[in-house]
Amino acid sequence: MTASTIDRATFDALREAAGAEFVVELVDTFAEEAPGMLAELRRALAANDAETFRRAAHSLKSNGSTFGALAFAAMARELELGGLASVASRGDERLEALEGEYARVLAALKALRHA
């Protein structure tokens, strides 16, 4: 699954530019921060807070693209640009899909640390 979850070219370029050791640290930071942002999406959905929803999705999109998590970034981008209104009744479903992809991204990133 690694190949499709994380784009190797992007990830390697990141490692090349910032240094392998630093990228390990960066992945750890992402692992610490992302659950909070995902929870914020959930809270914003429940509270119907469009601005917070958009901002959290924006942040996740941005981090996803940094690591080459292209599918994850694309999903977050849809939520950012579409906004709270676009998910309508399918909000829970959409967030579950994003959370599922996040779990795959994290696993792939952790595997790549030793690659």
Place this chain on the structure above:
Amino acid sequence: MRDRAGEPARLLVVDDNKVNRLLLTRSLELQGHRVSSAADGRVALEMLRREPVDLVLLDMEMPEMDGFQVLEVLVDDVQLRDMPVIVTSSLEGVANVVRCIELGAEDYLTKPVNPVLLKARIDACLEKKRLRDAQKELVRRFATPEVAQDLQKSGFSLGGKRVRASVLFCDIRGFTTLAESQAPEETIELLNTWYTLMFDAIGGHGGVVTQMMGDGLMAVFGAPVALPDHEARAVQAAQEMIELVGLFGREREAAGKPQIAVGIGIASGEMVAGYVGTQERASYTCIGDTVNLASRLEAHTKVAQRGILIDGATRERLGEGFRTEALGPVQFKGKTTAVEVYAVDPGQRSA
């Protein structure tokens, strides 16, 4: 990129997202810069007011105070309005880019930022900042704080505008003979003291010294900051200059050195004022017939044997409290018609 003193440039990264903040900080540190970071706009502004920063890398999407708000505050802040800002954002849409540029951002880079592009943009930005700082320093040295601040507000773009102002020329009489009679160190010291006195008298009346030419100088009253009574201010400055040179001369005499004297010419009217030069080296100056006339009047002080000569336009709007004497029309080189010349009594200064 390093500045002239060989110090690393000081950059401030503003981003609420920790991964972005760490990565950008890391990239910049690898390029040799000194980097501090802030997690939101409010903290960033506090840091900018507290510590020296050469360049800001600003995220747009932030809670509390977003990047747009930070740009708005910077634009209105006289101290910070020249702070270069590169926006780094993953916000989409041309409208956002346009809004940032309109709010004064130097550049807009899309995240994740390409390191090569980042380096090129930062180097260009720092170079521009260095030139702007050098230009500002030049103005600061030549202008009063009030004028310097006005120039900062109006920007440092090259190009002129038409203004009504008074121009003053002043030089030391018989300077060549004086310089030949003493050691070079003494001449430089004499000039430094003289310039200090002249800058004081000119600045004290709202004038700006625009040129220093060996033993002479040119000053303008009424530009870049408009002064309704620029004619009277120029003449008052001239009277004070004569008085200060007199005091200085008596001091020199007491020390057994030769006296010095100055001649001053003032003309008023319309002229073109602005920055001339290149982007690398520019100075504020005034150009036009009025400027030429002031220079001719200054030269004519030797012929007329008077300390201060002014033209009709200056005398007309002098107001009360000045004693002037009409010397009749004088035909100056380069002028088609003769000019009415007036001498100002240097000893009598109005309150």
